[in-house]
Structures are given as structure tokens and as C-alpha cells.
Amino acid sequence: MDNKIPSIPKRIGSVKFGLISPREIRKMSVTAVIAADTYDDDGYPIDMGLMDLRLGVIDPGLKCKTCSSRAGECPGHFGHIELVAPVIHVGFNKMIRKILRAICPKCGRLSLEPANKEEYLRQLAKLKEIGHLPDSLISDIFKEAAKAKTCPYCNDADGNPTKKTVIKFEKPVEYIEDGEKLTPSEIRDRFENIPDEDVRVFGMDPDNARPEWMILTVLPVPPVTVRPSITLESGQRSEDDLTHKLVDIIRINQRFQENRDAGAPQLIIEDLWELLQYHITTFFDNEVSGVPPARHRSGRPLKTLSQRLKGKEGRFRGSLSGKRVNFSARTVVSPDPNLSINEVGVPFPIARQMTIPIKVVSRNIDLMRMYVARGTGVHPGANYVIREDGRRIKVTDVNCGELSEKLGFGWTVERQLADGDIVLFNRQPSLHKMSIMAHYIKVLPNKTFRLNPCVCPPYNADFDGDEMNMHVLQTEESRAEAKILMLVQENILSPRFGGAIIGGIHDHISGLFLLTRNENFISKNGALELLRKADIRKLPEPAGRHGNGEPYWNGKQIFSQILPKGLELEFPAKVCFQCEVCKKGDCEYDSYVIIKDGELLKGTIDENAIGAFKGIVLDKVVKEYGTTIGAKFIDDVTRLAIRGVMRTGLSFGIADEDVPNEAKLEISDAMAKAEDEVHNLIQAYDANELESLPGRTLAETIEMLIMQKLGKARDQAGQIAGNHLGLENSAVIMAKSGARGSMLNLTQMAACVGQQAVRGERIRRGYSDRTLPHFKKDDLAADAHGFVKASYKSGLNPTEYFFHAIGGREGLVDTAVRTSQSGYLQRRLVNALQDLEVQYDGSVRETRGVVVQFKYGEDGIDSTKSDYSKPEAVHRIVRSVTGKEVD
Amino acid sequence: MRKFRLLDHNSVPKHEIMQEDEIKVLLNTYQIDKERLPKIKGIKKSVEKVGKKVTKKVGKKISDKGVDPVVIELGAKIGDVIKITRISQTAGESLYYRLVIE
Numbered sequence: 001m002d003n004k005i006p007s008i009p010k011r012i013g014s015v016k017f018g019l020i021s022p023r024e025i026r027k028m029s030v031t032a033v034i035a036a037d038t039y040d041d042d043g044y045p046i047d048m049g050l051m052d053l054r055l056g057v058i059d060p061g062l063k064c065k066t067c068s069s070r071a072g073e074c075p076g077h078f079g080h081i082e083l084v085a086p087v088i089h090v091g092f093n094k095m096i097r098k099i100l101r102a103i104c105p106k107c108g109r110l111s112l113e114p115a116n117k118e119e120y121l122r123q124l125a126k127l128k129e130i131g132h133l134p135d136s137l138i139s140d141i142f143k144e145a146a147k148a149k150t151c152p153y154c155n156d157a158d159g160n161p162t163k164k165t166v167i168k169f170e171k172p173v174e175y176i177e178d179g180e181k182l183t184p185s186e187i188r189d190r191f192e193n194i195p196d197e198d199v200r201v202f203g204m205d206p207d208n209a210r211p212e213w214m215i216l217t218v219l220p221v222p223p224v225t226v227r228p229s230i231t232l233e234s235g236q237r238s239e240d241d242l243t244h245k246l247v248d249i250i251r252i253n254q255r256f257q258e259n260r261d262a263g264a265p266q267l268i269i270e271d272l273w274e275l276l277q278y279h280i281t282t283f284f285d286n287e288v289s290g291v292p293p294a295r296h297r298s299g300r301p302l303k304t305l306s307q308r309l310k311g312k313e314g315r316f317r318g319s320l321s322g323k324r325v326n327f328s329a330r331t332v333v334s335p336d337p338n339l340s341i342n343e344v345g346v347p348f349p350i351a352r353q354m355t356i357p358i359k360v361v362s363r364n365i366d367l368m369r370m371y372v373a374r375g376t377g378v379h380p381g382a383n384y385v386i387r388e389d390g391r392r393i394k395v396t397d398v399n400c401g402e403l404s405e406k407l408g409f410g411w412t413v414e415r416q417l418a419d420g421d422i423v424l425f426n427r428q429p430s431l432h433k434m435s436i437m438a439h440y441i442k443v444l445p446n447k448t449f450r451l452n453p454c455v456c457p458p459y460n461a462d463f464d465g466d467e468m469n470m471h472v473l474q475t476e477e478s479r480a481e482a483k484i485l486m487l488v489q490e491n492i493l494s495p496r497f498g499g500a501i502i503g504g505i506h507d508h509i510s511g512l513f514l515l516t517r518n519e520n521f522i523s524k525n526g527a528l529e530l531l532r533k534a535d536i537r538k539l540p541e542p543a544g545r546h547g548n549g550e551p552y553w554n555g556k557q558i559f560s561q562i563l564p565k566g567l568e569l570e571f572p573a574k575v576c577f578q579c580e581v582c583k584k585g586d587c588e589y590d591s592y593v594i595i596k597d598g599e600l601l602k603g604t605i606d607e608n609a610i611g612a613f614k615g616i617v618l619d620k621v622v623k624e625y626g627t628t629i630g631a632k633f634i635d636d637v638t639r640l641a642i643r644g645v646m647r648t649g650l651s652f653g654i655a656d657e658d659v660p661n662e663a664k665l666e667i668s669d670a671m672a673k674a675e676d677e678v679h680n681l682i683q684a685y686d687a688n689e690l691e692s693l694p695g696r697t698l699a700e701t702i703e704m705l706i707m708q709k710l711g712k713a714r715d716q717a718g719q720i721a722g723n724h725l726g727l728e729n730s731a732v733i734m735a736k737s738g739a740r741g742s743m744l745n746l747t748q749m750a751a752c753v754g755q756q757a758v759r760g761e762r763i764r765r766g767y768s769d770r771t772l773p774h775f776k777k778d779d780l781a782a783d784a785h786g787f788v789k790a791s792y793k794s795g796l797n798p799t800e801y802f803f804h805a806i807g808g809r810e811g812l813v814d815t816a817v818r819t820s821q822s823g824y825l826q827r828r829l830v831n832a833l834q835d836l837e838v839q840y841d842g843s844v845r846e847t848r849g850v851v852v853q854f855k856y857g858e859d860g861i862d863s864t865k866s867d868y869s870k871p872e873a874v875h876r877i878v879r880s881v882t883g884k885e886v887d
Numbered sequence: 888m889r890k891f892r893l894l895d896h897n898s899v900p901k902h903e904i905m906q907e908d909e910i911k912v913l914l915n916t917y918q919i920d921k922e923r924l925p926k927i928k929g930i931k932k933s934v935e936k937v938g939k940k941v942t943k944k945v946g947k948k949i950s951d952k953g954v955d956p957v958v959i960e961l962g963a964k965i966g967d968v969i970k971i972t973r974i975s976q977t978a979g980e981s982l983y984y985r986l987v988i989e
Binding site for chain 1: 981
């Protein structure tokens with residue numbers, strides 16, 4: 001920190017890209033590198049070796065011979081290797097191929113008529129003016145030029161126009177013309193012949209990028225600072241992969257030189273040339289297809305230049321756009337329904353580690369003194385103080401008293417986290433904006449982050465071992481921004497569908513369902529117990545009195561206590577049977593919810609009322625009363641619901657799947673009937689009496705019909721089981737109220753698992769013409785193709801079990817494939833859309849200011865602020881003010 | 888001979904060439920110049936001059952490549968702005984504008 005490199009602020013006017021020329025490489029080089037070695041026996045860098053002191057220094061104590069600064073300050077300097085023969089740069093293979101095909105082998109001119117060239121130049125200029133990429137036009141130009149069979153400009157020895165032969169490219173770096181291999185020297189010679197005007201036609205700027213520069217004659221040697229060596233514990237030096245590769249290159253280069261000077265046979269020269277090409281190829285990219293990767297002595301492939309840049313852990317994605325951060329914490333999460341949705345429980349040890357910097361001013365100096373005086377041991381204490389001169393001092397038990405006294409204005413105290421501080425909370429994968437939200441801290445004992453279970457859906461978290469990250473905000477501005485934009489309560493409504501994404505889950509739904517269903521007789525004690533945490537001052541008038549004069553309340557009244565006053569709402573509940581004519585308030589199943597002036601008059605509260613994703617009551621409360629009251633409502637719901645579910649109790653065991661004997665008989669009857677029907681179908685099919693459905697073959701038809709029959713049979717079995725289990729069964733309660741599970745799950749447990757499918761069809765794979773040797777060949781019957789008659793409770797027979805495993809495997813593979821695919825899709829979408837911005841005039845524009853949408857979403861509506869684009873809210877206001885309905 | 892007009896097709900939204908004064912109002916409401924509008928590919932100017940017959944014989948390959956069929960149907964020129972009235976899921980009907988470019 002003390003010896004910072006003095007930085008001069010500069011504005012970047014423009015950035016120019018081009019190819020680096022051999023001249024430029026030599027110009028920037030501080031030394032030619034000749035020795036294929038690093039250090040001599042004394043451990044001193046060899047002169048003109050790969051660790052030459054002019055290339056920069058990494059060992060402390062040494063001085064750079066070029067800039068005479070020490071390790072850390074010296075940025076490093078390039079050297080160079082003079083290659084004995086030219087070598088192709090792998091990265092430009094595509095371009096080299098295109099150019100080779102487009103030019104005349106003799107005169108090097110682009111094989112296009114002069115008029116065409118002019119036209120293309122004009123179009124290129126036009127594209128540049130508009131600011132569009134010229135890629136597609138340039139590929140057209142190359143295609144057009146490659147089509148020419150002869151050169152329009154020069155003649156061969158016989159006086160005919162020069163013929164062009166097709167040049168074949170062979171991986172990795174071979175160009176073959178007429179069966180003869182082109183050497184890099186020949187290619188370079190041809191490129192040198194291309195006149196500057198022609199270079200411009202295929203979109204290159206000859207001042208900054210001559211085509212022959214794509215063939216290397218001199219190789220830049222990266223500075224030592226780019227490839228630092230590590231000293232192992234044993235005192236041995238271990239060199240960077242790049243250094244290893246450079247050693248190889250120099251060695252081969254030398255051998256090549258010696259052999260050529262000695263006049264070695266052509267065969268050997270060619271072999272060495274190829275070897276040099278290989279080493280330089282792998283120096284740039286060690287994952288070129290067709291080239292065996294260069295390996296370390298241990299057998300590990302070397303990490304060369306492009307491996308450093310590419311991929312998730314490469315320089316761009318790993319080091320530049322993604323970095324590790326300070327002021328963050330990570331641990332397992334667990335639930336705590338007594339916390340507000342806006343809060344997060346932070347374990348003590350974390351709160352003591354993490355700090356918030358506070359500037360000492362006259363208003364807070366006493367408080368800050370107190371924090372510092374406490375030291376690090378006692379909870380809200382201070383870990384560091386920063387003096388006016390920027391010096392950081394660690395607060396210890398020894399110096400805390402002294403520091404506290406010395407504390408003055410302009411100092412900064414790094415105070416430990418305390419209740420009420422705002423932090424960011426995140427769970428990966430961060431797929432939408434609700435994956436990172438701001439929470440207020442509640443410091444709690446033990447070692448997990450605690451959160452209200454209602455915020456699980458936006459994070460997609462559960463408590464089977466999930467870990468989450470916390471980031472402590474360090475500036476006043478960031479805290480303000482987090483509070484206004486990112487606080488959980490500001491994100492209750494999801495912009496995806498305009499409804500609540502934070503709301504009751506599992507027990508909250510079954511709890512309120514049990515509470516508000518039927519006439520519950522709740523004593524005064526019971527009522528107070530339920531509403532204990534809800535900040536209710538007065539109980540309403542009792543619903544009635546028992547014989548002995550004791551008052552009682554019902555569940556609907558209790559729930560009404562946490563509803564905001566004035567709320568008016570009517571909607572069908574989840575349990576609605578969808579009768580043909582809805583009787584609304586008179587529904588015999590109590591499944592039409594009516595709320596008047598904040599009082600639940602009719603209906604049962606379930607998923608449609610307070611569930612995450614669906615909750616209509618939630619949605620209305622947040623939209624009409626604001627986020628603060630919305631958040632309070634959700635807090636009250638969680639607390640009331642948890643007490644509600646504990647009042648009745650809700651458990652589920654194996655005995656809850658028991659169906660009476662008569663039901664079992666009914667089910668097996670239904671199954672037998674279905675099997676008979678399938679049998680009849682098969683007979684009709686075998687006798688060729690079956691009519692095929694339009695657009696299907698006979699075989700497809702029978703498959704479809706059988707699937708239909710068996711599907712119906714399973715549903716029927718489920719119905720029978722459901723009827724016999726009754727509405728008091730806890731699984732039925734959970735399924736009907738939407739808390740967890742479905743009637744299908746229940747059917748599979750209690751009645752019949754049903755058809756197992758692979759790719760939406762009955763299982764057909766296995767042996768020839770049959771799935772298993774237990775069946776006859778070409779047997780179309782239900783059990784031979786994966787229909788599982790049994791229930792999970794009764795147990796599957798061996799063949800059923802096998803088919804079930806086949807179907808289950810497909811499900812697993814599907815999810816694995818889907819997550820990876822959707823992750824990549826998301827990445828591409830984000831990359832494409834990240835710079836679009838909604839402007840104040842409602843239009844969506846990209847960075848150049850080009851309009852993408854003239855109105856955001858075509859209607860310019862923020863879905864979280866709109867009432868599903870329906871005029872209900874206006875109608876309600878008119879109704880409440882004038883007392884009249886709006887037509 | 889084509890049997891029906893492209894624009895009569897059910898899935899093709901309504902396209903119109905805008906008048907100069909309309910364009911002025913549009914550019915003014917968004918405070919932009921023409922270049923900031925979304926683009927649509929039109930027929931090249933150089934080919935247009937030669938006339939239709941020559942276009943078909945020589946320039947067909949260059950001229951029609953990537954040109955939006957609707958532009959040909961409307962006969963829009965480079966620099967025209969086309970107003971597109973789309974049926975929108977969210978707004979019922981939404982307007983979109985495209986500048987014809989080469």
C-alpha cells in the first residue's frame with residue numbers, strides 16, 4: 001500500500017486493433033532470446049536466456065535491467081526469438097485459407113474485376129459509416145473471389161491467363177495445392193505479393209495488418225512477469241508452463257539452424273520444420289483439433305496462451321468479469337418463521353467478523369468510542385480503526401482503551417454488524433433479480449443463516465443443506481439503494497407475471513386451511529395463543545357462546561384480524577369443484593372466498609389466497625396497501641399459520657395410505673375391466689378389424705387406444721381411493737389445499753402407479769419383439785409394456801419394478817440435460833440483452849441509442865404496478881365512493 | 888404470377904410507407920434521427936436505377952439477397968420509413984417503425 005505506482009489519469013480516445021508486424025516485435029523487444037535455459041548453476045538468470053534480467057524481475061531484491069525498478073513495480077518487457085523459418089500462426093488459419101483461395105498464386109492479386117473491387121470498397125465504406133459489422137459482406141467477397149478459375153490480371157508462360165487451382169486445407173496447419181504441400185515460406189511469399197489496394201478490398205487495413213504478418217518469422221517472448229516461476233518448499237524452482245514451451249521452441253529452433261547450416265537432407269529439414277510448427281502451435285493453443293496436446297512431464301497437458309484466456313476460469317470470465325469479493329459470508333440456511341421476511345438471522349461468529357465503516361463525526365463520536373472501547377470480543381464492537389492519514393490499526397484487547405481515547409473526527413471505525421444493518425443476501429444460481437435481495441440483520445446464536453420460509457420461492461431455496469451468501473454494504477449510498485430497490489418487501493411482486501412470488505408455502509397453506517375451514521370452536525385462550533405474535537390489541541365479538549356461557553370464536557374471525565381494514569375481495573378458492581353454475585357465497589363446499597371490509601365472511605383460505613405464485617389476497621394487499629403493509633401481512637400469515645397448523649396437528653404416515661378392503665376390490669375390478677378392454681382391443685387388432693385413426697398407422701392407433709384406456713383406468717383407481725380416504729385424510733388436505741403434493745401422487749401411493757413411459761410411449765425396448773423374456777413375443781398386453789398395476793404401498797412385482805426403473809431413469813436424465821441446456825440458454829440471452837435499457841419515454845434502446853422497442857413490452861406497463869391490465873381497481877374505487885356499480 | 892398479395896396474408900402485419908410529415912412527428916416524439924430507428928433491408932440504389940428488366944437478368948443475385956419481401960411488395964425506397972401495425976398480446980395493437988436501408 002505504501003509504494004503505489006504513481007498513476008497518471010488518462011482518457012482513452014480510441015482503441016485500434018491490428019496484426020503485429022515482425023518489425024514491431026523486434027522494436028519492442030529488449031533482447032533476443034537465444035539460450036534455451038533459465039538459470040545457471042548459481043541460480044542466477046542466464047544472459048539472453050528465458051529469465052534474462054532485461055525481461056523483467058520477479059524475485060525480490062533484484063533490479064530490472066531495462067527499467068531499473070524492483071519486482072512488483074517492473075511491468076515486464078518483451079523479448080523475441082528469431083525463427084529460422086517462417087511458421088503459421090494457428091489462430092489465423094481460417095483467414096489464411098480464405099486469402100490463399102482468393103488470390104492469384106503468381107501475381108498475388110485478388111481475383112476480382114476492377115469494377116467489382118470498387119463496388120465492394122464502396123459498400124465497405126458504407127457499412128463502416130452506418131456502424132454495422134462488415135463480416136457477412138467480407139465473406140461474400142472471399143466467396144466471389146474464390147470462384148474465379150483464372151487470374152484476371154496476369155498470364156502464365158504460354159500467354160494464357162494464370163490458372164488457379166483449388167487449395168485444400170488439412171488440419172491442423174497444412175495447405176495442399178495440386179497434391180503439393182505449400183510451405184509457410186511459399187504462403188508468405190504469395191501474401192507479400194498482394195498489393196495494398198487489394199488488401200483493403202477484403203476488409204483489412206494494410207497499414208495495421210498485412211496478410212503476411214499472419215505467418216510468423218519472429219516470435220515475441222512474453223515478459224517474465226507473465227510467466228513467473230515458483231520456488232517450491234524444497235528450494236527447487238518450478239517454471240511456468242509458458243516457459244517450458246518457450247524452452248522447447250528455442251531448442252528446436254537451434255537444432256533447425258544447425259542442421260540447415262550443416263546442409264542436412266531435405267527430409268530432416270522438413271521434419272524439424274514441422275516440429276517447430278508444432279511447438280509454436282501449442283504455444284498459442286494447446287487444444288487445437290488434430291494436434292496432440294503438449295504435455296508436462298507428469299502427463300498433464302500444458303496451459304498455454306489461449307487456455308489462459310478461454311472458458312469459465314479463463315482471464316475474461318474468471319478474472320475480469322467475475323472476481324472474489326471481500327465483506328461476504330457463506331453458510332447453511334435454516335428456517336425461522338418468527339423472523340420477518342425482511343430479516344435474515346446472522347450467526348454470532350459472522351456478525352463479529354464482518355464490519356461496516358463509519359466516519360467519526362461530532363454526532364457519533366461517543367458511540368464510536370464505545371464500540372472501540374469494547375474491542376473485538378464483546379458483540380457490537382469494532383475490529384479496525386482507520387486514522388486520518390489512512391493508516392489501518394487492528395483493534396485488540398490490549399490497545400482498545402488507548403485507541404478509544406485517541407479517536408478523533410475524520411477517523412473511520414470499522415464497526416461490527418448489529419441488528420438493523422442492511423445486507424445483500426443471495427443464493428446461486430442467480431437467475432432473476434429476486435436471487436439477490438436486501439435484508440435487515442438479526443444477530444442470532446448458532447451457526448446458520450436463518451430466513452423466513454416465505455422467501456424460499458424467489459431464492460428457490462430449501463433447507464436440505466443449501467448454502468447462501470451474504471454481502472455487507474460498505475457505503476451509505478449503496479445502503480440507501482439496497483433499501484429502496486432491493487429490500488425483500490419491494491420484491492414481493494414478480495415482474496414476470498405481476499403476482500406475488502413471496503408468500504405462504506407448505507405448512508402456511510395447510511395451517512390456514514385447517515383454521516378457516518368449517519366451524520372451529522376456538523376458546524379465548526386458543527384465540528390469544530393463535531394471535532399472540534400478530535400485534536392484535538382486541539379480540540372481535542365472539543361468534544357465539546357454549547352452553548356454559550363460555551365464548552368461542554371461529555377460524556375465519558381469527559384470520560380476519562390480520563387482514564387490513566377495508567379490503568374487499570371475492571374469488572373461488574383452490575378447492576373449488578368448478579361446478580357448472582357457481583353458487584358463489586352459497587357454495588356448499590365453502591370454496592368461494594368473500595372478504596368484506598377486511599373480514600373473511602365466506603370461504604376457505606388456501607393456495608389461491610396466500611400461496612406464493614398464486615396468492616390473490618397477497619397480491620391485492622400489496623398492490624392496494626403498499627409493500628410495508630404487504631410485508632407485515634406476510635409476516636402475520638406465517639406466524640398465524642404455523643400456530644394454526646400446530647393447533648390441529650398435521651401428520652402423514654404409511655397408515656394414511658390405507659384404503660378399506662372394499663375399495664381395494666373396487667380398484668382391482670376396475671383394473672380387471674381395463675385389462676379386458678385392452679385384451680379386446682388387441683384381439684380386434686390381430687383380427688384386422690380395427691379402424692385406424694386419421695393420420696396414424698394401425699400400430700400407432702392401437703398404442704394410443706391402449707394408453708388411453710390404461711390412463712383412464714388409473715384415474716378411476718385414484719378416484720376410488722380418493723373417495724374412500726375422505727377429506728379428513730392429511731394427504732388429501734394437503735393436495736386439495738395446494739400445500740404439497742397432488743391427487744396424482746396420492747393415487748400412485750394408494751391405488752395404482754400407472755403406465756411407465758419412455759419418450760411419451762409405452763416401453764418397447766429390450767429383447768427382440770418383447771421387453772423381457774417373461775413375455776411372449778409381440779405381446780401387446782398392458783403388463784408387457786410397462787403398466788404398473790400395483791400401488792407404491794402394496795409394492796411392485798419384479799417386472800413392474802424394472803419398468804418403473806426405466807421410466808424413472810428417463811426422468812433423471814431429462815432433468816440433468818434440461819438444467820445444463822437452460823443454463824446455457826440463459827447465458828446467451830443475458831449476453832444479448834444486458835445493455836438494453838428502458839428510457840424515461842418508455843422506449844427500449846441499446847447503447848448506441850437505437851430503438852429496440854418503441855414501448856416497453858409493447859404496452860409500456862410495469863406488470864407489478866398493474867392490476868393484470870383489468871379495470872377492477874377503478875371499479876372498486878367507484879363502488880366504494882359512490883356505492884354504485886360501474887357497467 | 889403470385890396468387891395473393893403478401894400483405895393479405897394473415898400472419899403478415901400491416902405495413903405502410905410513412906409520409907415525410909409523419910416521419911417528422913415520429914422522430915420528434917422520440918428525439919432521434921432516422922439512423923436510430925430499427926432497420927429493414929431494401930433494394931440497393933445502384934440496382935434500382937438500372938430498372939426492373941436488368942435487375943432480373945444480372946442483378947438478381949445481388950439485389951434480392953436478404954431484401955425483405957414486404958419492401959419489394961410495397962415498393963419502398965432506401966430512406967423510407969415503414970410503419971408496422973402489429974397485433975400485440977399485451978397492448979392489442981402496437982406500432983413499430985423501420986428505416987429502409989441498403
